[in-house]
Amino acid sequence: MAPQDNRLTDGAPMRPVSCGQCGSRVLVRKSSLQQTSVQWNSEALRGCTEHTAAMSGPAAPGALETCHALGATIRAAALNGTVEVLDDEHAG
Amino acid sequence: MSAVESEHDAVRSIDAGAAPTRFARGWHCLGLAEKFKDGKPHAVQAFGQKLVVFQSGDGTLNVLDAYCRHMGGDLSQGTVKGDQVACPFHDWRWGGDGRCKQIPYSRRVPLRARTASWPSLDQDGMLFVWNDPEGNPPPADVTVPRIEGATSEGWTDWVWYETEVDANCREVVDNVVDMAHFFYVHYSFPTYFKNVFEGHTATQYMRGSGRPDARPQEQDGSRAKTTGSSSVATYHGPSFMIDDLVYELDGGEAQCVLINCHYPVSADKFILQYGIIVKRADTMSGNESEELAAAMAEFIKLGFEQDIAIWKNKTRIDNPLLCEEDGPVYQLRRWYEQFYVDADAVRPEMTDRFEFELDTTRPVEAWQREVEDNLARKAAAAKTPAA
Numbered sequence: 001m002a003p004q005d006n007r008l009t010d011g012a013p014m015r016p017v018s019c020g021q022c023g024s025r026v027l028v029r030k031s032s033l034q035q036t037s038v039q040w041n042s043e044a045l046r047g048c049t050e051h052t053a054a055m056s057g058p059a060a061p062g063a064l065e066t067c068h069a070l071g072a073t074i075r076a077a078a079l080n081g082t083v084e085v086l087d088d089e090h091a092g
Numbered sequence: 093m094s095a096v097e098s099e100h101d102a103v104r105s106i107d108a109g110a111a112p113t114r115f116a117r118g119w120h121c122l123g124l125a126e127k128f129k130d131g132k133p134h135a136v137q138a139f140g141q142k143l144v145v146f147q148s149g150d151g152t153l154n155v156l157d158a159y160c161r162h163m164g165g166d167l168s169q170g171t172v173k174g175d176q177v178a179c180p181f182h183d184w185r186w187g188g189d190g191r192c193k194q195i196p197y198s199r200r201v202p203l204r205a206r207t208a209s210w211p212s213l214d215q216d217g218m219l220f221v222w223n224d225p226e227g228n229p230p231p232a233d234v235t236v237p238r239i240e241g242a243t244s245e246g247w248t249d250w251v252w253y254e255t256e257v258d259a260n261c262r263e264v265v266d267n268v269v270d271m272a273h274f275f276y277v278h279y280s281f282p283t284y285f286k287n288v289f290e291g292h293t294a295t296q297y298m299r300g301s302g303r304p305d306a307r308p309q310e311q312d313g314s315r316a317k318t319t320g321s322s323s324v325a326t327y328h329g330p331s332f333m334i335d336d337l338v339y340e341l342d343g344g345e346a347q348c349v350l351i352n353c354h355y356p357v358s359a360d361k362f363i364l365q366y367g368i369i370v371k372r373a374d375t376m377s378g379n380e381s382e383e384l385a386a387a388m389a390e391f392i393k394l395g396f397e398q399d400i401a402i403w404k405n406k407t408r409i410d411n412p413l414l415c416e417e418d419g420p421v422y423q424l425r426r427w428y429e430q431f432y433v434d435a436d437a438v439r440p441e442m443t444d445r446f447e448f449e450l451d452t453t454r455p456v457e458a459w460q461r462e463v464e465d466n467l468a469r470k471a472a473a474a475k476t477p478a479a
Contacts (some may be wrong), residue, residue, distance in 0.1 A: 003107055003411035003422070004422070005414060005420075005423075006413055006414060007414055007415075007416060007423075011416075018440070031416040031451065032451040033451075034449070034450075034452070034453060035449060035450060035451035035452035036447070036448075036449045037420065037444075037446070037447065037448050037450070038445075038447040038448075038451075039444065039446050040444055040445035040446065040447075041440065041444050042440060042444060045444075045445055063293075063295075063326075064288075065286065065288065065295075065297055066286075066447070072259040074390070076246065086416070092436050
């Protein structure tokens with residue numbers, strides 16, 4: 001088996017979150033309020049309003065730094081506990 | 093080890109793995125195009141073989157396998173004759189398309205007189221070559237983006253460096269996600285750090301503050317001090333990174349484009365190259381932009397020299413042990429793998445968008461303290477009369 005990120009195997013895995021704006025389902029992990037990992041798939045990306053708008057221009061793939069609607073969803077989910085935020089104890 | 097020790101106490105093993113046996117599919121920059129335009133054939137060791145680069149009469153730069161299919165002569169030791177490169181051994185003439193066009197002493201060219209040719213691109217002052225172990229041409233959507241400043245009077249010319257590194261080129265690609273090394277190796281001070289991988293691009297968004305304890309070229313007070321920087325650096329494919337970089341200076345800001353690129357020579361050697369152009373600003377007089385570009389190049393050179401010292405001595409490691417303040421090394425390597433498998437074996441997980449924003453709170457606290465300590469030590473040393 002290929003080597004694994006010890007933070008995912010020993011810490012917490014990525015969890016599904018659906019965007020409050022477009023419903024796109026992504027995988028999210030937060031090791032703190034500021035740290036965020038987001039795994040997209042092509043279906044989620046196609047469904048995302050902000051990415052669709054960004055890609056209609058001349059921008060290269062990946063040129064959009066962030067989707068603000070999804071960012072807001074993840075922040076809210078972190079604050080209300082739907083998305084687990086690792087504390088120092090877990091992160092160790 | 094006693095039986096009561098938990099598995100967490102076990103010694104962590106390094107999995108050094110093995111460097112890939114093939115070379116990445118993608119556009120690779122061979123350097124500034126100008127150096128290949130002197131009317132002579134040039135030898136380039138790349139992708140585990142010897143290539144010849146020559147400019148044909150119409151100005152096009154061509155890249156062929158260096159060894160003549162006739163009796164193995166080295167075309168890079170030959171001469172350019174019109175649109176062809178002529179072998180020094182028996183004067184066989186090879187065109188940029190890889191076909192033998194003429195054998196002056198023969199009535200006709202034999203069948204199968206075709207050698208390997210690489211698609212090339214002469215763009216924005218740089219020469220690019222397309223490598224594909226499967227031998228396919230570049231897909232229409234895999235391009236090298238234009239760099240507006242590179243052909244503009246409003247910007248300086250390229251300041252360009254290249255150097256040979258005895259390591260596998262994955263080491264330089266890993267830098268994309270390695271926030272902490274920018275403090276320890278490159279004398280930067282990252283305060284914001286995010287990666288986005290998508291398709292054949294991998295981007296690093298980084299903002300930083302100045303390092304009053306480092307940046308030796310600013311210490312003499314002759315140049316404006318850097319108070320911060322903002323950078324968006326994207327790999328377009330496996331080896332060519334364009335970094336749109338803005339430095340905040342005491343007297344304004346400087347807009348720069350930094351190229352960080354490489355091509356593999358062999359599995360354990362690559363040519364690292366970096367180039368800089370700076371936008372001429374109204375606030376900059378005379379050749380201040382050129383001076384800034386040169387100073388930046390020196391500074392970046394210093395950082396890469398330190399990278400190289402690390403790479404020379406470190407081990408390859410396929411299973412890095414990461415803390416939460418490290419970047420997404422595993423996900424970067426998953427992205428990077430797409431260039432080392434056949435095009436039809438690229439899996440969605442290699443190209444699907446992945447984002448990672450780092451929490452810089454703790455690193456910034458620790459580095460702030462370290463900078464203050466360094467400054468205090470310098471101040472104390474300055475007070476002590478030299479022996």
